[in-house]
Amino acid sequence: METLLEFLNNGALGNFTWGNFCMLVVGGFFIYLGIAKDYEPLLLIPIGFGMLIGNIPYASGMSIGIYEDGADGGQASVLSILYRGVTQGWYPPLIFLGIGAMTDFSCMLASPRLILLGAAAQVGIFLTFIVALAIGFTQAEAASIGIIGGADGPTAIFLSSKLAPHLLGAIAVSAYSYMALVPVIQPPIIKLLTTKKERLIRMRPNKPVSKRLRILFPVIAFLITGFIAPGSINLLGFLFFGNLLKESGVTERLAATARTAFIDIITILLGVTVGCSTDASRFLTPASIKIFILGATSFMIATASGVLFAKLMNLFTKNKINPIIGAAGVSAVPDSARVCQMVGAKEDPNNFLIMHAMAPNVAGVIGSAVAAGVLLVTFL
Amino acid sequence: METLLEFLNNGALGNFTWGNFCMLVVGGFFIYLGIAKDYEPLLLIPIGFGMLIGNIPYASGMSIGIYEDGADGGQASVLSILYRGVTQGWYPPLIFLGIGAMTDFSCMLASPRLILLGAAAQVGIFLTFIVALAIGFTQAEAASIGIIGGADGPTAIFLSSKLAPHLLGAIAVSAYSYMALVPVIQPPIIKLLTTKKERLIRMRPNKPVSKRLRILFPVIAFLITGFIAPGSINLLGFLFFGNLLKESGVTERLAATARTAFIDIITILLGVTVGCSTDASRFLTPASIKIFILGATSFMIATASGVLFAKLMNLFTKNKINPIIGAAGVSAVPDSARVCQMVGAKEDPNNFLIMHAMAPNVAGVIGSAVAAGVLLVTFL
Amino acid sequence: METLLEFLNNGALGNFTWGNFCMLVVGGFFIYLGIAKDYEPLLLIPIGFGMLIGNIPYASGMSIGIYEDGADGGQASVLSILYRGVTQGWYPPLIFLGIGAMTDFSCMLASPRLILLGAAAQVGIFLTFIVALAIGFTQAEAASIGIIGGADGPTAIFLSSKLAPHLLGAIAVSAYSYMALVPVIQPPIIKLLTTKKERLIRMRPNKPVSKRLRILFPVIAFLITGFIAPGSINLLGFLFFGNLLKESGVTERLAATARTAFIDIITILLGVTVGCSTDASRFLTPASIKIFILGATSFMIATASGVLFAKLMNLFTKNKINPIIGAAGVSAVPDSARVCQMVGAKEDPNNFLIMHAMAPNVAGVIGSAVAAGVLLVTFL
Amino acid sequence: MPEWLNFGLELTVVGLVIVFGALTIIATAISFIRRANDAWQKHEDAQAEAATQKEQNIDTITLLLISAAAATMIQGRFHIKSIRRILPANAQRGPWSQQGRAVLLGSHVVSKKRQ
Amino acid sequence: MPEWLNFGLELTVVGLVIVFGALTIIATAISFIRRANDAWQKHEDAQAEAATQKEQNIDTITLLLISAAAATMIQGRFHIKSIRRILPANAQRGPWSQQGRAVLLGSHVVSKKRQ
Amino acid sequence: MPEWLNFGLELTVVGLVIVFGALTIIATAISFIRRANDAWQKHEDAQAEAATQKEQNIDTITLLLISAAAATMIQGRFHIKSIRRILPANAQRGPWSQQGRAVLLGSHVVSKKRQ
Ligand code: NA
Ligand code: NA
Numbered sequence A, B, C: 001m002e003t004l005l006e007f008l009n010n011g012a013l014g015n016f017t018w019g020n021f022c023m024l025v026v027g028g029f030f031i032y033l034g035i036a037k038d039y040e041p042l043l044l045i046p047i048g049f050g051m052l053i054g055n056i057p058y059a060s061g062m063s064i065g066i067y068e069d070g071a072d073g074g075q076a077s078v079l080s081i082l083y084r085g086v087t088q089g090w091y092p093p094l095i096f097l098g099i100g101a102m103t104d105f106s107c108m109l110a111s112p113r114l115i116l117l118g119a120a121a122q123v124g125i126f127l128t129f130i131v132a133l134a135i136g137f138t139q140a141e142a143a144s145i146g147i148i149g150g151a152d153g154p155t156a157i158f159l160s161s162k163l164a165p166h167l168l169g170a171i172a173v174s175a176y177s178y179m180a181l182v183p184v185i186q187p188p189i190i191k192l193l194t195t196k197k198e199r200l201i202r203m204r205p206n207k208p209v210s211k212r213l214r215i216l217f218p219v220i221a222f223l224i225t226g227f228i229a230p231g232s233i234n235l236l237g238f239l240f241f242g243n244l245l246k247e248s249g250v251t252e253r254l255a256a257t258a259r260t261a262f263i264d265i266i267t268i269l270l271g272v273t274v275g276c277s278t279d280a281s282r283f284l285t286p287a288s289i290k291i292f293i294l295g296a297t298s299f300m301i302a303t304a305s306g307v308l309f310a311k312l313m314n315l316f317t318k319n320k321i322n323p324i325i326g327a328a329g330v331s332a333v334p335d336s337a338r339v340c341q342m343v344g345a346k347e348d349p350n351n352f353l354i355m356h357a358m359a360p361n362v363a364g365v366i367g368s369a370v371a372a373g374v375l376l377v378t379f380l
Numbered sequence D, E, F: 001m002p003e004w005l006n007f008g009l010e011l012t013v014v015g016l017v018i019v020f021g022a023l024t025i026i027a028t029a030i031s032f033i034r035r036a037n038d039a040w041q042k043h044e045d046a047q048a049e050a051a052t053q054k055e056q057n058i059d060t061i062t063l064l065l066i067s068a069a070a071a072t073m074i075q076g077r078f079h080i081k082s083i084r085r086i087l088p089a090n091a092q093r094g095p096w097s098q099q100g101r102a103v104l105l106g107s108h109v110v111s112k113k114r115q
């Protein structure tokens, strides 16, 4: 009888904390958002369930927890082993491989000028970096927080695993949360910064893109970005490699696996381990709160600068751009492109913005990876 | 010429032992059982072929063998690297992920009372534990041996990799052997403990289960088991996570990969490396013989206690349970459920027990994982 | 402004070398060959793109490069982690698993005598070994170079990762290059060594092969090769294991995964990391040039000895062999078999050699793996 | 009673209590939810409609995608009246699958002229 | 003769003997089995029948599964006379595939009412 | 101006210059290629034909494979006149897929008699 009580005490019940309780609620909420609201379910459900796993309280030293990595001489726990892909940073490039193999860059190739919108949205990263410095984060931490505005989960995880591992959980969770909340965050900002007249602008349908261009693009784009920002080759190398596998026409079987089984497996492992890493004692800190606020700021600045830059471009071109699609520059592929479509359709149901929005959308992925490369080499 | 002879001598021929020969025969027999008798071929064939690989004799120090893990400063052999998933215990949770993604718990959700049968069958684990103590195994060893009665390969491997690594090979092989032999072991015990009248009992067909319940179940069941037995979260966390991916309805692509490519890859690696680990010099020991005998005992006790508990429940309920399905509580999904169907069909071809037997069957998986969690935290 | 210049200087532009430029051109050429000429695109495109990644110049110490494996206390780069599968040698066996699961040995089982042609072609390995010794390579290096003549990328990588890691890049690249160039290298040699009359020889169509034989083959062949050359079990164990999964008829789901998702994933990782390892400073050396020349020699000797041995066999058999198919003994499955078909078809469009050529073709895989085993145990 | 037997029995009791406890609580929870379900049913049906709404919504997206692509090809000379739905209602949703559709679509657009 | 050449030749001989040895033995084994095969054929045919038996047997399971599911839905008011087989005879067998079928089946049963 | 702000602004400038620089160069490269494309078009069409040539070529292989297999079965008593192509023109090519076909083929040949 005592044994039983004692056993239960050493178990979850004995070590329960309100922090764990909060995190369990958050985890459940993530799962709810994913299922009921269909917000990025492929990310929120693994992360949410991971939060449940990571916040079951127990007496440590049984090599169960994700932080028992055997550094203390004990046995490395299973979770800590699967978590290495995050801490060592090799899950993100593999996810980029799959994204490259499933991304069709033709929309972007069809109207190259829209690529600049993907650059403009990265302003959010750097301004947030300054703000984070201002409120007392170290430079490396500030850089990792700023990248949240890149709206690319894998990029954020990759950079913070290198520059600020202790903040990885908070950064990853807020990055993915805001990516999931894109349909909530962006529309008001877009409406605020554009006139009805601008939102009604129709853009010319794209001309088709030649197969050769689609094959040459990943190679050339990789060389350009690699030479200018070598720090980005880990991410962009795999992104463009995956895209070449897709476009080459002779490696379809590799591309097919990369965009299905391979990316699915990594997504599962990344999501659940990132979720597990949000142990209340490490996650529920003032720093995390700040990170969430800064992350939101970063997202909004990014959206705004994308839209404003589109309006700026319109001053110098006669073939007008609908500034709505500037918001797609934050990437968060393809959600923000869909948001642009919806916002545009509100004004004119027959205005097909999504094909145009995809251009800054995918360009934004490249843009934030380049920015990450810059920050990496600056602070590593 | 001498070189040639010398070469052959340093090779397999020079190091041949009768032990290796026996193991090669056993390996061949496993393959035969899998192909000719269709006993769990997905397990027996990889394990059987692994036995062949692991028992080709050779002079050591060439980093070929699965036990040359580089601990002695040499190069780690390929097999030892692939074997880490077993010794570090991360293959089993990943297999549970896939099992969760392919398991339909509705049969169980439709008649919750049958879950208790899955608990009853775990009696075998603990009684065998006592017997193992009696014949002189250490407590940790006894626990790992008892878990064979859980009739879950991954659970047995996970627990013994933590508590008794030196017995892992024997425990894994006997666990999988008996799981494969379920159609041979269970029927006589069932017949022995039930009357024809009981075996003829028909059970009401299940009512359908709401989607919401199927989505809530993995989350709630995980929280309950996690709080009561934190030691089980490595296994049950992934089992229920996989099931949530399946039931959520919005993560089907992840579930599809988890139950096909992912689990297949892990099954291949787990099976072949477990087979390789049965090197004669380590495997052919008195301990192994004892383990096999204890394993059989454990299986029989589990089956018996499942059936008897069903009869016990019938004393207190008017809506009778067919005691045959108590045998399905040992898990060994879905073989033992099929055995129940066959045994029942012998008496009455129109009695569809399998849908009912699936309930204790999957409950048994949860039950033995919980038991494993208890043993883990007790002896780690 | 200075910061910017300084940044660019520390980046690719500052560290640019002509060596990198050459390698980038080579990488682009590999991609071109794969896409435009359809030469082994599944190998050349990943390797080619890997060369691009590996030759973007940058200041080291940022844990970007594939050779920054954390040995110097720094963080292991992502590429170096993915490269471990090559350096630790566990990618090749896993690829052999998939090859086994996709290879149909019936052509070989239908006419066993043709297996000897697969042995004859291995002469190239050993003669090249002697030549390599002659021009001053160490014994271990010479062995790794000779194996290029085995015309099996995975075998070459596996052996050189154990015997001459510092030459791995050059050996892997030349092995895959020549495998891709089989359609260019072999035809002239075949024509040179055979008379038109010989090339016109028609061979009897094969009789079908019993399912039992196809199931027994992988088991028996593994035992034979394992006992004679234990050093080959890492490769042949997985090759025959994969084939058993395919032929058993009860493990099709495992075989299907092994020959699709599994081998694709490993192929991607192996190809791109091998490509990355060709950093100019390590790759553009006199040794590499020698290795490429020796590799070509090895290929030619292998082809020639296959053809000549076929003619030799014809002296002793009345049921004549078309010596063209001797060239298929070098393996490079199934390219060299297709080459034989084409060369034969040039003389007589209705002469179906390919089914016969597949026999020495797959036998050649076994042959070179056995040779690798011999070299492994001799020099490790 | 020898020490090992004593310990063994104690662990057996504790273990079985925990195993039965866990599974009993699960069983109870399930039956509770099942009973609560009827009450929820009404609300669920409401949700279901909302879901179909959303479903529609997503189809609209697809429709727009297709129209856009078509427009791309025919330079907007014609107009699309209706489109037969090729994906089952319960097809994978979520960003990536959308992306997937876009991919197929894109390549399709191109292939028209070049492949 | 220089040492390296000596060694090289020796290794060549040993290596080729082993390679040819291994493959020759394999070839011999194969031809032996092929010859033995005719003798085994009779026994095999017997087995083949057994196999079809077993095949049938497994179909029965499937049949029962389906009937059970059907019963579940129609509360056993009707009776299933025959079921067309949807899986080829040589479909993956083995527990997990069975399980797979059960899964599909289960969800199908449920979807009927709720999806 | 505080040091951190100074540094922050500097990094912002450098970072944005690099990001805009990289993407601008990419954009320029793309438009250049697009313009060059028309010139290449002619050459490409030539290539395209070559490709179909090769395609044919590969089909020939398949044709031969099939004929060979057929020959195997019917011991060359008949002759194959034409074969309907079962793989789309843009099916995976490359050794392994060829191999894949060979595999299917092989087993098919065998299954005829034994399965
Ligand atoms: Na971005
Ligand atoms: Na169990």
Ligand code: NA
Pocket: C149, C150, C151, C152, C329, C330, C331, C332, C364, C365, C366, C367, C368, C369
């Ligand atoms: Na070879």
